[in-house]
Amino acid sequence: MDETTSTLIDLALAEDIGSGDVTSNYFVPADRKARGLIVAKADGVVAGVEIAEEVFRRVDEDTMVKVLLESGNHVSPRAYVMEVKGKARSLLTAERVALNFLQRLSGVATKTRQFVELTEGTGARILDTRKTTPGWRSLEKGAVVAGGGMNHRMGLYDRAMVKDNHLVAEGGLAALQDAINRLKADHPGVEVELEADRLDQVADFLKLKGVDYILLDNMDNESLGKAVEMRDGKGPLLEASGGVNLTTVADIAKTGVNFISVGAVTHSALALDLSLEFLEISDDE
Numbered sequence: 001m002d003e004t005t006s007t008l009i010d011l012a013l014a015e016d017i018g019s020g021d022v023t024s025n026y027f028v029p030a031d032r033k034a035r036g037l038i039v040a041k042a043d044g045v046v047a048g049v050e051i052a053e054e055v056f057r058r059v060d061e062d063t064m065v066k067v068l069l070e071s072g073n074h075v076s077p078r079a080y081v082m083e084v085k086g087k088a089r090s091l092l093t094a095e096r097v098a099l100n101f102l103q104r105l106s107g108v109a110t111k112t113r114q115f116v117e118l119t120e121g122t123g124a125r126i127l128d129t130r131k132t133t134p135g136w137r138s139l140e141k142g143a144v145v146a147g148g149g150m151n152h153r154m155g156l157y158d159r160a161m162v163k164d165n166h167l168v169a170e171g172g173l174a175a176l177q178d179a180i181n182r183l184k185a186d187h188p189g190v191e192v193e194l195e196a197d198r199l200d201q202v203a204d205f206l207k208l209k210g211v212d213y214i215l216l217d218n219m220d221n222e223s224l225g226k227a228v229e230m231r232d233g234k235g236p237l238l239e240a241s242g243g244v245n246l247t248t249v250a251d252i253a254k255t256g257v258n259f260i261s262v263g264a265v266t267h268s269a270l271a272l273d274l275s276l277e278f279l280e281i282s283d284d285e
Helices: 003-017 022-027 049-059 088-118 137-146 173-186 199-205 221-231 249-253
Strands: 033-040 064-067 080-087 125-127 159-162 191-196 213-217 237-241 259-261 274-279
Touching (some): 003 049, 022 088, 033 088, 049 080, 049 088, 080 088, 088 125, 088 249, 088 274, 191 199, 199 213, 199 221, 213 221, 221 249
Parallel strands (some): 125 259, 159 191, 191 213, 213 237, 237 259
Antiparallel strands (some): 033 080, 033 274, 064 080
16 A cells, blocks of 8 residues: 555544544443444445555454455445454444545446446547546546556656647647657656647657657547548557547547547546445354
8 A cells, every 4th residue: 555545544534533433432332343244235346445444454453354345346236345343433433434435436446437348349448537536546546447447647747748739849840859859868768648639730740759649639530530540550559538428438439549538537436335234243253
């Protein structure tokens, strides 16, 4: 678990517990044991299971946690995701924070899987974007992968994405090529992506060296298909972006583009409905 995620869990618990769980501390006997199951109440894909597990353990290291479904698995209503057992107070204190992580990340995975299923057989891969919840980027991008998608760049540091190229390349293609060369020399592992919203830009960018991707921004499907023909299986990979939703994504994928970036998989994902249901526990458990 990375440091950011660990800190985020601590912040979430501190935010919720504050000076103490007064409900559990005053209304639940200290010696009461409990057992519960996290249950799906809707169809979807689970993600963030390991985060929810860590929440329960961080509240009480003696809590028994049994993962029944790993992240990336499909769930139907009444499917069991996780079993927890231990002090009732501990389970109740951890419940909401654990579910908040699990429901949000499962929502992202579920949304991603919907897009992935609509593009199956086309060769196009679904990408996320940087339109993520601040501080949650690694978690949400992990949920995209759990849903069958792929990660675009993690931030401003691991891929150069040159937009509005008419402003950047006032010196023409020569100036753009020079900038690419300097970037590659200074940061050999950083990829370069150029944004094009016209086919003549695509033609120009295909002449450059060191370009890894061309972003086809808000092009109609006919233009996307022509860009694929221009590439002719060689050179930078093509990414379609803009106007992508569950109604349009299948036809976009059929144009032959390599990738389709979808901000909606993170910024518009609805939480998957999950709950923690307590079960009767025998005296010897």
